[in-house]
Amino acid sequence: MSHAEGVNIKRRRVLIASTAAIASVGVASVATPFVRSWYPSAKAEAAGAAVVQDISAIEDGQMIVVKYRGKPIFVVKRTPAMVATLDKVAPLLADPDSSASLQPEYCLNQSRSRAPNILVVEGVCTHLGCAPNYRPEVGAADLGGGDWYGGFFCPCHGSKYDLAGRVYKGVPAPRNLPVPEYKIDGPILTVGEA
Numbered sequence: 001m002s003h004a005e006g007v008n009i010k011r012r013r014v015l016i017a018s019t020a021a022i023a024s025v026g027v028a029s030v031a032t033p034f035v036r037s038w039y040p041s042a043k044a045e046a047a048g049a050a051v052v053q054d055i056s057a058i059e060d061g062q063m064i065v066v067k068y069r070g071k072p073i074f075v076v077k078r079t080p081a082m083v084a085t086l087d088k089v090a091p092l093l094a095d096p097d098s099s100a101s102l103q104p105e106y107c108l109n110q111s112r113s114r115a116p117n118i119l120v121v122e123g124v125c126t127h128l129g130c131a132p133n134y135r136p137e138v139g140a141a142d143l144g145g146g147d148w149y150g151g152f153f154c155p156c157h158g159s160k161y162d163l164a165g166r167v168y169k170g171v172p173a174p175r176n177l178p179v180p181e182y183k184i185d186g187p188i189l190t191v192g193e194a
Contacts, residue, residue, distance in 0.1 A: 050193045051073075052188060053066050055077070055118070058075065058077040060078075061077065061079050063134045065123060068180060068191045068192060069192075071123070071124055072123035073121070073180060074121050074165075074177075076118070076163070077118060078111075078116070078119055078163060083111060085150065085162075086110050086163065088149055089147075092162075093167065094166075094168065094171075094174075095167060095175065103176075104179060104181055112166070112176070114184055115184060118189075119163065119165065120189065121178065121179055122177055122179075124178075125156065125157075125159050125173055126159075126167065126173045126177065127156070127157055127171075128157065128172075130155070132159070133152065133155060134152055135151060137150060149163070151165075157171075158171060158172065165179070
């Protein structure tokens with residue numbers, strides 16, 4: 001009598017199939033949390049999501065701050081007089097055409113914006129990352145008097161930017177304030193989408 005005569009082939013196939021099924025369930029239960037760990041958390045997804053802000057209540061000459069991806073976004077409603085100063089200040093700027101700065105294609109203009117009266121820039125100094133102060137007053141004695149047409153002043157190391165976020169010559173900041181992707185639909189500003 002050989003060893004193979006007492007083996008039940010049907011029973012062997014059932015045992016192999018059930019073992020394979022249990023093993024596949026075990027592999028799936030271990031792999032599922034591992035694969036899910038690759039997905040971004042809800043907090044990370046929210047941090048990268050677009051920010052929507054109603055800007056209809058902003059008064060002429062006023063600035064508000066909106067948070068986007070952990071950074072302050074300065075939104076300034078410029079007056080016609082403020083927009084008119086953008087030409088006057090150009091000779092004092094390091095990069096008046098914004099050729100070496102970060103901004104979307106639709107902001108490659110003198111006002112660095114979709115609409116001349118609305119400025120949207122990241123409120124982080126390009127020198128060491130401090131938050132510049134909004135200084136809209138023209139001729140401020142502590143900022144150069146007659147050469148100051150309003151803009152942003154970084155109190156950390158003295159960098160100055162005009163009302164389009166363009167950096168002055170001779171200051172520590174190397175580049176203009178970055179312009180994030182944004183769109184304006186009537187009174188609604190959406191930062192993070194074009």
